[in-house]
Amino acid sequence: MIDxxxxxxxxxxxxxxLDLSATNLDLLPSIxxxxxxxxxxxxxxxxxxxxxxxxxxxxxxxxxxxxxATSSADFRNIHLGMDFWTxxxxxxxxxxxxxxxxxxxxxxxxxxxxxxxxxxxxENIYSLYGHLSMGDLSQLEIGLPISAxxxxxxxxxxxxxxxxxxxxxxxxxxxxxGLKGDYPGVCSQRDAEYYAHNCPDPSRYG
Ligand SMILES: [Zn+2]
Numbered sequence: 001m002i003d004x005x006x007x008x009x010x011x012x013x014x015x016x017x018l019d020l021s022a023t024n025l026d027l028l029p030s031i032x033x034x035x036x037x038x039x040x041x042x043x044x045x046x047x048x049x050x051x052x053x054x055x056x057x058x059x060x061x062x063x064x065x066x067x068x069a070t071s072s073a074d075f076r077n078i079h080l081g082m083d084f085w086t087x088x089x090x091x092x093x094x095x096x097x098x099x100x101x102x103x104x105x106x107x108x109x110x111x112x113x114x115x116x117x118x119x120x121x122x123e124n125i126y127s128l129y130g131h132l133s134m135g136d137l138s139q140l141e142i143g144l145p146i147s148a149x150x151x152x153x154x155x156x157x158x159x160x161x162x163x164x165x166x167x168x169x170x171x172x173x174x175x176x177x178g179l180k181g182d183y184p185g186v187c188s189q190r191d192a193e194y195y196a197h198n199c200p201d202p203s204r205y206g
Contacts, residue, residue, distance in 0.1 A: 055079070124174075130171075177183075
């Protein structure tokens with residue numbers, strides 16, 4: 001499925017696995033805590049390839065954002081989707097047939113910014129696209145049919161995507177739990193078992 005997102009296979013010649021886990025000791029607080037240093041770090045790792053990874057990754061990078069802390073004992077730091085890091089403006093294609101379920105701008109530093117959620121009735125699953133460009137939401141309406149392979153959206157820049165180096169957050173969701181335009185992309189260790197089931201690994205799906 002993930003091969004279809006950028007219209008090319010996720011292979012060594014086009015992509016590089018990116019480790020943003022707590023066990024990556026290169027990723028110092030002075031890097032992930034500084035927008036410019038973090039962007040330079042990502043760029044140094046990916047070059048002109050697509051950096052990818054992050055499913056169920058235990059990350060420290062969220063420490064810098066207040067909206068990930070529900071309490072100090074329940075910090076959300078397990079990443080539930082896959083991230084694809086490449087240039088702002090890069091187009092993203094729908095991986096499956098479906099329809100627009102919901103969309104909105106999720107405001108706040110570290111949040112998704114512009115976000116689209118598709119429903120895929122044949123697979124009985126939803127897909128979420130976060131950190132998009134603002135213009136991607138202007139032509140959408142709820143229920144709009146989307147075909148597999150159709151250009152759906154673009155990676156947003158840091159001014160519109162929640163302040164991140166440009167990347168797509170892509171997440172599969174079985175049960176939306178009644179949410180629209182948003183769904184947690186990161187959970188606490190305590191809730192990881194539930195979310196790991198509700199949000200299957202995109203790299204192993206379809
Ligand atoms: Zn993400």
